[in-house]
Amino acid sequence: MKTKDSLFKKFRGQVFKNKDLSKIAAYKIGGKAKFLLVPKKDEDVEEVLKVSQEKSIPLFILGSGTNLLISDKGFEGIVLWMGPRAGEKINQSIKVLKEDDQSVLIKVPAHFSKAQLLDFSLRKKWSGLEFSAGIPGSLGGAVYMNAGTKWGSYGEVIECVDFVSAAKGHFSLTSKDIGFRYRGHGEGLLDGATLVSSVTLKLSKTKPLEKILSTVDEIYSYRGLRQPLELPNCGSVFKNPVNSEKGAGRLIEAAQLKGSKVGGAEVSLKHANFILNTGSAKAQHVHSLIRKIQNKVYAQFSINLEPEVIFLGKF
Ligand SMILES: Cc1cc2nc3c(=O)[nH]c(=O)nc-3n(C[C@H](O)[C@H](O)[C@H](O)COP(=O)(O)OP(=O)(O)OC[C@H]3O[C@@H](n4cnc5c(N)ncnc54)[C@H](O)[C@@H]3O)c2cc1C
Structure with a gap:
């Protein structure tokens, strides 16, 4: 529900409370934000940054949510949405x-x-x-x-x-x-x-x-x-390791994890560095699959795969 909040008196954009973030994120998963603020003008953001600092409310700056895994538990703070604004050319x-x-x-x-x-x-x-x-x-x-x-x-x-x-x-x-x-x-x-x-x-x-x-x-x-673009995903999940000739996808493939699943999350058969939401995935499924991949790749090649995806909220 859209409500003006006494915290953000001068803010001219939209203020949403307990807003479901799964609709915004490319992964189509994740919980709610305590506050979601959509600025109308550049000046609006200053007030939000100030309120967050003065009241010690955690802040997350959201772009378009294409590189995010948002916790099923959501985010107990302010999400400031810096995505495209309707009507602006x-x-x-x-x-x-x-x-x-x-x-x-x-x-x-x-x-x-x-x-x-x-x-x-x-x-x-x-x-x-x-x-x-x-x-x-x-x-x-x-x-x-x-x-x-x-x-x-x-x-x-x-x-x-x-x-x-x-x-x-x-x-x-x-x-x-x-x-x-x-x-x-x-x-x-x-x-x-x-x-x-x-x-x-x-x-x-x-x-x-x-x-x-x-x-x-x-x-x-x-x-x-080369990329599985039919199902929700966040692009490459891991960065390519600097100390390996093989990229992250090749390492995951070599660890025989292509097609590997946790709940509704699945390592793509087309590109092993993509984890797909096959429809019923929870953020926790994707997170567990990330850990499983890291553990297996480390056990086999002694290489730590560093996530490229950004985590929002508690896992
Ligand atoms: C199908 C698909 C393909 C992709 N292919 C590629 C690819 O080829 N190469 C690549 O590099 N990435 C790729 N990505 C990942 C993603 O698109 C990029 O990382 C992109 O730059 C993230 O932009 P975003 O606005 O969605 O950021 P978000 O996912 O919203 O946020 C990512 C990070 O940026 C920060 N951020 C966003 N906006 C701001 C801002 N205004 N001020 C401060 N911090 C901000 C957030 O706080 C967060 O930490 C792909 C993703 C998908 C879903």
Whole structure:
């Protein structure tokens, strides 16, 4: 139910209490958030960050929920939803900061989706984001995760990022300061209470459009053939280990875990680094399957698989 709450007096967006998060998360599982706040304007988030800090209420910044496993027990705190906002158009929100014959520097609010930005850049004939074809979720999530594929990652095209937190207010960091690394960033930088508000990216104007489009098509076909996209999932569950020639999927396959199940959660037969919600999965099933995979891979290869998926709530 949507209710205004006395905690968030100035907040102009929507405030939901005891809101079921399973409808939002790509996995389609998980419990309720004590508060779910959907901002209307950028300024709304400041009040939420402040209330969370002053009242010591745990905070979670949600993008589009495509890399999340939300506990069946839910989250006893504030979930601030920084996903796409209804009615907002990306072409009216992007600012061109600098442009010449070779390149363009653009600033994009972080709640827009990667797909919206890729689509916009293709219409403008700008290159640099081809690698992101098929990665779901928001730009905020892209910064947090340094999302990417074997063709590239956001850290390579991001120049700087604007952040806001209750402790530090508004501040910007260059890509170098953020310290982007494989599916992550410098330690302690994004502490869960630091919100990515906008992203500045440098894109190229020199690549022929046919070449840009053929790369994007190639990536979509590659993903379609190799990834199980028919059932709810969170993309790759584990990061590829740095100390192994084999990626996480190959290790899981070698440990003969393809098709392995716990309740309604199943290791995909198509790509072993995907765990699917076959319809009746609980978050606990996915969590137990993750532990089972980690234990078996460690027992067989002495390799610790580190989850790429983010856990929200208690397991
Ligand atoms: C079918 C499928 C395919 C996928 N393929 C890929 C892939 O090829 N490559 C890849 O890297 N990932 C992939 N993913 C995983 C996921 O899409 C990415 O990690 C994505 O960047 C997450 O974005 P999100 O907005 O959904 O973030 P969420 O899942 O909502 O959140 C992820 C993390 O980012 C933080 N976060 C989100 N927004 C903000 C913000 N504004 N400020 C601060 N923190 C924020 C959250 O707190 C959380 O810690 C895939 C997922 C699916 C379901």
